Amino acid sequence: MTFQFDVYKPLTEESAISLLKKLHFFAEDEHVTCREIGDGNLNLVFQMSTQGSTKKWIVKQALPYAKVVGESWPLTLKRAKIESEALLQFAKFTPHLVPEVLYSNETLALTIMEDLSHLSIARTGLIKGDSYPNLGKDIGTFLAHILFKTSDLGLSPTEKKEKAQQFSNPELCKITEDLVFTDPFFDHDTNDFEPELSEKVEQLWKEDELKLEVAKLKRLFLTNGDALIHGDLHTGSIFASEHETKIIDPEFAFYGPFGFDLGHFIANLLFNALRRPPAQTELFGFIHDTWETFSSVFTSLWKEDKNNPFLQVNGYLDYTLRTVWQDALGFAGCEMIRRTIGLAHVADLDTIEESELRIRTKEIALDIGRSLILNRVEIKNVQDLHEFYIENNEFLGNNARTV
Amino acid sequence: MTFQFDVYKPLTEESAISLLKKLHFFAEDEHVTCREIGDGNLNLVFQMSTQGSTKKWIVKQALPYAKVVGESWPLTLKRAKIESEALLQFAKFTPHLVPEVLYSNETLALTIMEDLSHLSIARTGLIKGDSYPNLGKDIGTFLAHILFKTSDLGLSPTEKKEKAQQFSNPELCKITEDLVFTDPFFDHDTNDFEPELSEKVEQLWKEDELKLEVAKLKRLFLTNGDALIHGDLHTGSIFASEHETKIIDPEFAFYGPFGFDLGHFIANLLFNALRRPPAQTELFGFIHDTWETFSSVFTSLWKEDKNNPFLQVNGYLDYTLRTVWQDALGFAGCEMIRRTIGLAHVADLDTIEESELRIRTKEIALDIGRSLILNRVEIKNVQDLHEFYIENNEFLGNNARTV
Numbered sequence: 001m002t003f004q005f006d007v008y009k010p011l012t013e014e015s016a017i018s019l020l021k022k023l024h025f026f027a028e029d030e031h032v033t034c035r036e037i038g039d040g041n042l043n044l045v046f047q048m049s050t051q052g053s054t055k056k057w058i059v060k061q062a063l064p065y066a067k068v069v070g071e072s073w074p075l076t077l078k079r080a081k082i083e084s085e086a087l088l089q090f091a092k093f094t095p096h097l098v099p100e101v102l103y104s105n106e107t108l109a110l111t112i113m114e115d116l117s118h119l120s121i122a123r124t125g126l127i128k129g130d131s132y133p134n135l136g137k138d139i140g141t142f143l144a145h146i147l148f149k150t151s152d153l154g155l156s157p158t159e160k161k162e163k164a165q166q167f168s169n170p171e172l173c174k175i176t177e178d179l180v181f182t183d184p185f186f187d188h189d190t191n192d193f194e195p196e197l198s199e200k201v202e203q204l205w206k207e208d209e210l211k212l213e214v215a216k217l218k219r220l221f222l223t224n225g226d227a228l229i230h231g232d233l234h235t236g237s238i239f240a241s242e243h244e245t246k247i248i249d250p251e252f253a254f255y256g257p258f259g260f261d262l263g264h265f266i267a268n269l270l271f272n273a274l275r276r277p278p279a280q281t282e283l284f285g286f287i288h289d290t291w292e293t294f295s296s297v298f299t300s301l302w303k304e305d306k307n308n309p310f311l312q313v314n315g316y317l318d319y320t321l322r323t324v325w326q327d328a329l330g331f332a333g334c335e336m337i338r339r340t341i342g343l344a345h346v347a348d349l350d351t352i353e354e355s356e357l358r359i360r361t362k363e364i365a366l367d368i369g370r371s372l373i374l375n376r377v378e379i380k381n382v383q384d385l386h387e388f389y390i391e392n393n394e395f396l397g398n399n400a401r402t403v
Numbered sequence: 404m405t406f407q408f409d410v411y412k413p414l415t416e417e418s419a420i421s422l423l424k425k426l427h428f429f430a431e432d433e434h435v436t437c438r439e440i441g442d443g444n445l446n447l448v449f450q451m452s453t454q455g456s457t458k459k460w461i462v463k464q465a466l467p468y469a470k471v472v473g474e475s476w477p478l479t480l481k482r483a484k485i486e487s488e489a490l491l492q493f494a495k496f497t498p499h500l501v502p503e504v505l506y507s508n509e510t511l512a513l514t515i516m517e518d519l520s521h522l523s524i525a526r527t528g529l530i531k532g533d534s535y536p537n538l539g540k541d542i543g544t545f546l547a548h549i550l551f552k553t554s555d556l557g558l559s560p561t562e563k564k565e566k567a568q569q570f571s572n573p574e575l576c577k578i579t580e581d582l583v584f585t586d587p588f589f590d591h592d593t594n595d596f597e598p599e600l601s602e603k604v605e606q607l608w609k610e611d612e613l614k615l616e617v618a619k620l621k622r623l624f625l626t627n628g629d630a631l632i633h634g635d636l637h638t639g640s641i642f643a644s645e646h647e648t649k650i651i652d653p654e655f656a657f658y659g660p661f662g663f664d665l666g667h668f669i670a671n672l673l674f675n676a677l678r679r680p681p682a683q684t685e686l687f688g689f690i691h692d693t694w695e696t697f698s699s700v701f702t703s704l705w706k707e708d709k710n711n712p713f714l715q716v717n718g719y720l721d722y723t724l725r726t727v728w729q730d731a732l733g734f735a736g737c738e739m740i741r742r743t744i745g746l747a748h749v750a751d752l753d754t755i756e757e758s759e760l761r762i763r764t765k766e767i768a769l770d771i772g773r774s775l776i777l778n779r780v781e782i783k784n785v786q787d788l789h790e791f792y793i794e795n796n797e798f799l800g801n802n803a804r805t806v
Contacts, residue, residue, distance in 0.1 A: 158573040165571055168564055171561070174560055182713070186712045208717040215719045218713065222563075223554075223627055224628075310617075313611055315611060315615045319615065319619065
């Protein structure tokens with residue numbers, strides 16, 4: 001069977017095998033097992049292996065549409081190129097924290113990468129109560145490197161502007177602009193929440209002070225090209241085990257604000273803390289590890305630099321770290337609200353079976369999200385955040401100590 | 404003589420005539436007068452006309468280098484394309500405030516536009532004491548339109564990102580990054596100032612608090628792609644008469660922060676106020692007109708919009724205007740410092756003949772620049788700015804009333 005490289009067509013299990021043989025990932029006469037394991041909403045994902053060999057590959061191919069909760073709309077195939085190029089970019093700094101990319105093809109909108117099926121999706125594992133002792137440290141290391149090294153701190157202004165062009169990603173950004181920053185704060189038909197939450201949601205929609213802060217955060221997202229960010233760094237975009245962490249799916253990558261990824265990661269750890277009150281200390285430990293590692297690695301990179309005279313100016317590093325933290329809290333707040341009442345939800349909350357508990361937990365998620373947005377300047381550090389979490393969350397009755 | 408359109412070559416007066424005949428700006432048999440009137444540092448500028456006709460054209464061609472104060476370095480020809488496209492873009496909103504572009508050619512790095520020799524360069528006119536009753540209002544109108552209509556306020560996020568790519572201008576931005584935001588704040592060999600200023604300059608260089616604020620402003624310039632800005636809106640980039648205002652030379656145009664152009668314009672009016680103490684009231688009148696017109700036109704455009712739900716949120720317009728104003732004051736401060744001690748100076752100060760007065764005026768310019776950077780949050784409006792100017796400037800002994 002001949003394989004056409006010059007025209008886009010969704011792969012089948014058969015044509016995926018044919019492609020990988022053509023590309024010499026497998027020998028022509030090898031018996032290859034291939035399974036499509038994607039959810040079919042955005043991408044095809046083929047897992048391929050041969051018996052009696054360690055060779056295992058993932059072929060991820062973008063579909064020309066997105067499906068979410070029954071709706072379907074066309075979506076650029078360019079996201080496959082963004083994803084593979086972002087993974088390659090991240091691999092330059094932290095190769096141990098992303099899957100290895102072995103091949104990519106822009107026309108076919110596909111990437112061949114290492115198989116990570118020995119790991120679990122962190123969200124799923126966390127809900128089950130799996131232990132990820134390196135998770136916080138690894139995400140902190142990852143963020144410190146990508147934020148420093150792809151920004152004007154780590155690149156010449158010309159290189160940085162070239163990269164910002166390379167990673168221009170208007171269609172995927174539009175999804176975030178609408179679904180994270182806009183629709184959940186107005187009565188929009190993409191929103192999705194239980195009728196029991198209506199009263200609280202309508203209160204949010206009436207609150208101009210909150211919406212003003214969201215407008216500022218949305219403006220940051222729209223205009224502030226600090227660094228190449230992942231763009232969708234929730235716990236479902238992380239494969240993990242006790243020993244390993246791998247960040248996947250950077251289809252939303254673009255030049256955006258420093259605090260965005262950190263904020264989304266924190267929000268998703270908070271969802272898990274709401275889901276599992278007894279694990280609160282552990283989850284705040286992750287947030288603590290993330291921030292401590294991020295700030296210490298970022299500080300080292302900053303201090304190593306000898307070319308940029310502003311990096312020697314007293315107070316500039318502190319100012320930068322404070323900005324990252326404050327903006328991250330604001331973005332975390334938006335993420336908490338939109339994952340509770342917007343189009344795309346999180347399993348941490350949605351799979352709480354007992355209905356009253358689920359509603360009550362979602363109300364707390366909304367309260368915390370709202371307060372993070374409004375109080376992001378006052379919450380100075382992880383300890384403040386934890387105290388503040390406990391105050392907003394007396395219902396769940398945690399007696400866990402703050403970190 | 405045949406004219407080659409497909410290869411860059413600097414024009415001569417003769418080949419410029421040949422080109423415009425070829426393009427039917429003049430008939431083959433017309434007697435055309437052509438004069439090169441550029442300063443030869445960055446561009447060739449040919450003024451062309453025929454006797455007994457009103458036909459008069461300007462041909463502006465970029466040279467592949469820049470010369471400033473005897474130094475020469477290579478500089479992208481792409482700036483000619485940026486300039487003509489920016490003029491065309493601005494003409495969509497305020498055609499009466501920019502020269503009409505009739506032809507442009509990327510390969511030849513040239514633009515043919517209407518001749519404006521009936522007007523004067525505003526800086527030169529202001530130094531002479533000419534009257535420009537519309538200057539403030541016109542610049543305010545211009546800025547309101549370009550900032551609103553090229554930003555995420557006036558464009559869809561996708562259109563805006565496309566335009567930001569079109570106007571990516573790393574080489575010219577680098578000049579501003581170095582000469583405005585970096586070199587003047589450190590002991591750099593591009594700096595240029597009288598030995599009498601050394602002590603004061605060395606004090607500036609030691610002041611970490613100041614340099615921290617400059618670092619924040621530089622970061623805004625590097626990362627904040629609010630709108631298509633002119634990028635070099637000083638009084639030498641404006642042709643004016645009693646009745647007309649024309650903004651020229653947007654070679655530095657790119658997607659930058661809202662407050663940048665306004666700040667540069669204000670700084671250059673302040674230089675003129677320092678040069679001509681008796682005209683202080685008139686010059687603050689221009690600043691007043693600029694801000695009042697800017698904010699009222701910007702507010703009208705904002706209120707006309709019915710698509711963006713955030714524009715209805717109480718406080719967002721005020722926040723946006725406040726941000727523009729504050730950032731503008733900071734940028735004005737950087738411009739005042741760099742035009743006094745950096746590579747490129749202004750005639751308003753440099754042509755003060757009496758040496759002691761010149762030095763003293765430059766010291767005041769540095770004081771005002773420094774204080775604008777440090778106090779940009781406290782100075783809430785034009786009246787505050789005027790009071791503050793008088794406080795910093797008792798030496799020049801003005802008794803002009805505040806506006």
